[in-house]
Amino acid sequence: MKIEPQKVFQQLLSSKGLKCTKQREEILDYLLKARKHVTPEEMYRDINRKDPALGRATVFRTLHLLEDSGFANSIHLANGRQAYEHKFARPHHDHMICVECSAVIEFSSATIERIQEQITKEHTFSPLWHRHEIFGRCKKCASPGRN
Numbered sequence: 623m624k625i626e627p628q629k630v631f632q633q634l635l636s637s638k639g640l641k642c643t644k645q646r647e648e649i650l651d652y653l654l655k656a657r658k659h660v661t662p663e664e665m666y667r668d669i670n671r672k673d674p675a676l677g678r679a680t681v682f683r684t685l686h687l688l689e690d691s692g693f694a695n696s697i698h699l700a701n702g703r704q705a706y707e708h709k710f711a712r713p714h715h716d717h718m719i720c721v722e723c724s725a726v727i728e729f730s731s732a733t734i735e736r737i738q739e740q741i742t743k744e745h746t747f748s749p750l751w752h753r754h755e756i757f758g759r760c761k762k763c764a765s766p767g768r769n
Contacts, residue, residue: 627654627693627710634691645669645676649684650693659697659705659726699724700757716754722763 631650632642648669653660666681685706688694696704700721716734718727734754742749758764 720760
């Protein structure tokens with residue numbers, strides 16, 4: 623049986639005494655369809671074109687709600703802004719972030735995961751989650767002769 627994110631989101635909102643508004647659904651749908659990490663500003667701009675009633679504050683509040691409830695994950699770009707991706711039915715992964723062009727490269731490493739598990743066991747530490755972000759220059763921005 624396929625679980626639908628919209629239904630789960632509606633249940634989450636209901637459990638918090640919040641209404642499932644058209645704007646909240648638009649934000650969730652946008653995030654689910656995004657092919658890249660999106661900033662709240664990009665999301666607001668794109669959705670507001672179709673729905674001028676959408677406010678910036680609604681985007682920010684809904685993204686925080688999605689992140690707090692485990693539907694979304696934020697990353698910090700080199701320019702200090704946050705970008706979001708949905709986590710619904712996606713495997714864990716980490717990020718490499720270009721400090722020049724803000725490109726985000728997703729990766730998974732069983733070796734890194736094993737080392738983290740080993741380190742937490744050695745320190746008798748019970749991890750709840752982790753975030754691994756590597757900042758540097760992508761292939762395009764690190765190429766010789768680039769101005």
